[in-house]
Amino acid sequence: MGQQNNRIEGLDMLLSTYFPDRIRKAVKGIRSDYTKYLEEIRIRSGLPLMGVFSGCDYFISQEGVLLHSHESALNITAKEVNSLFLLLCEQSIYAYQDEIIRGFITLKGGHRAGICGTVVYEGNRIKAIKDISSINIRFSRQVEGCAQDIFQQLIRNRQDIYNTLILSPPGCGKTTILRDLCRLISQGLDNNRFKGLRTAVIDERSELAASFRGVPQNDLGPRTDVLDGCRKSQGIEIMLRGMAPQVIIVDELGAKEDADAIQMAWNAGVRIIATAHAFGLEDFKRRLGVGQLAAKDGFERIVLLGMENGKRWTRVISVNGDEHSGMAKDYWMSDGFFRMRSYGNENVIQACRETACAGKTHRNPT
DSSP, X not given: OHHHHHHHHHHHHHXXXXXXXXXXXXXXXXXXHHXXXXXXXXXXXXXXXXXXXXXXXXXXXXXXXXXXXXXTSOBOOHHHHHHHHHHHTTTOTGGGHHHHXXXXXXOTTSOEEXXXXXXXXXXXEEEEEEEEEEEEEEOOOOOTTTTHHHHHTTEEETTEEOOEEEEESTTSSHHHHHHHHHHHHHHOOTTSSOOOOOEEEEETTSOSSOOBTTBOXXXXXXXXXXXXXXXXXXXXXXXXXXXXXXXXXESOOOSXXXXXXXXXXXXXXXXXXXXXXXXXXXXHHTSTTTGGGGSTTSOSEEEEEEEETTEEEEEXXXXXOOEEEEEOOOOSSOOOXXXXXXOTTOOEEEOOOOOOOOSOOOOXXX
16 A cells, blocks of 8 residues: 555656646546556657556546547647656756657656657767657556565575576566565565675666666665666676676666676676566577576576466576476556446446566456
């Protein structure tokens, strides 16, 4: 309940600080038992206002009614998009230029505003993004405790953990699980089974810590150092040289340079916790560059996230496929509306999103 209240308070703060009047009133009109599932608000010039609720897209009317069709939704003007953009930049586009050219602005509370528009190049480098046409407000979600059971399977001994790779298809909770694992590794366990380790986070996409003006907005634990906005390959080397970590945490492996940097960390005796997009272990092993990390003497534990017949599950296996745990159980993370009933004059909308994630199933938010 506390996390749900924090989520609603975060939404209220964003609405009052940044949103133009019509959009703010429309979002405030959404029923509170639906706003707790709100993940994104998509604002597009000349197009209807849209929200993403646990992975399901719905258009939003001027009164806050959720719609399956766009005809009666609130249409956004170019002036409203520009006004929102200037407020996100605190009226100073120049001050936020470094973030803008990366395609997003990090907001207080760890929330993020993704940006689309016209890209301006200077040689091969993006110099600016102008004529902003779309803004996607993504709400930060930290679910403390969601990785507790997984973490128990990753402890080697009181002062060590296994090198671990988390796999699932895109958009399915890997980052949320990774964030909570970081917190647990850094703070340790109360029962003294694990004392906590010096942890370094290479936050290339500013999503794990969600730093705002240098201050992490998410709790990554008391022994954690964050390198924000840095490429994984360069960040790992920087951390090894300067911070003497015992564990390094990175999100979304992909490039060959990532694999080389991780090998460097292993050679220095540092443990790695990482994620990657994949539909399974064999799928990951076929990836050029990083696939070799799942071979012998590479990652020792593989965490697979998935869902079957409406039940979320997590498996922890070895790189050889040996089972360490099979947890077909619920967690705290919502996986979507299974039967979301709209209101006003709307019909009952069926929405069941079968995705590979780890989290708790919430049914019938009424």
